[in-house]
Amino acid sequence: MPDQTIPAGTADAELSAEDAKLVTLARGARARVGATEGASVRDQDGRTYAAATVSLPSLKVTALQLAVASAVAAGATTIEAAAVATESTTLDGAGHDAVRDLADDAPIHVAAPDGILLGTVTE
Template sequence: MPESPVPAAAGAVPELVAEDSKLVILARGARARVAAVEGAAVRDQDGRTYAAASVALPSLTLTALQLAVASAVAAGAVRLEAAAVVSEASTLDAAGHAAVRDLAAEAPIHLAAPDGTLLGTVVE
């Protein structure tokens, strides 16, 4: 089931710490580079970042967040500190959410609009 992010308080402009803002920038870049439906980025336990775009092939479909997590794991990551997804969707996809939770029970997953505006954060 898709997760709805916790929205910012009415009238408040949500702010991210610098490291999480970088994830949103990387996710926007990954999405724009290939004109994908969504982009995502994750940061591992060592501060390394991995960005990816969604993949939709006849034989393979991955969300951007699934691919970013897979890239991190392939590089040796064992834990994630945070993640960000840039999409026109207003909810976080269940598959990407599950992939992050495989490595981090409480890492924040930030959902942002294509222009980088933070829509909310999933922490569960």
């Protein structure tokens, strides 16, 4: 994962309350449907959007892509921050790119399914 700014294994309690909420929403989206990933984003107005990975024969969308798409569909023009709850130790490139389409420097917090923060991508 590029540019981790928070050491691996740090509890999400060290995040701001708003960013900790994003991790909680991502975990909930993931758990609700048993997906491999859940994600959430916060837009310029403070609204949050959560999503889980979609894997159908005709459609594959990462959780972070879907959370960004939901925000854009609701009128968001900027992403302030994002979070992904994943079984992977890396951030998927497609989700990263979707966030960067709306914000060059929004932090993307990557957490394990139990909420332990694995790192934060800032570029």
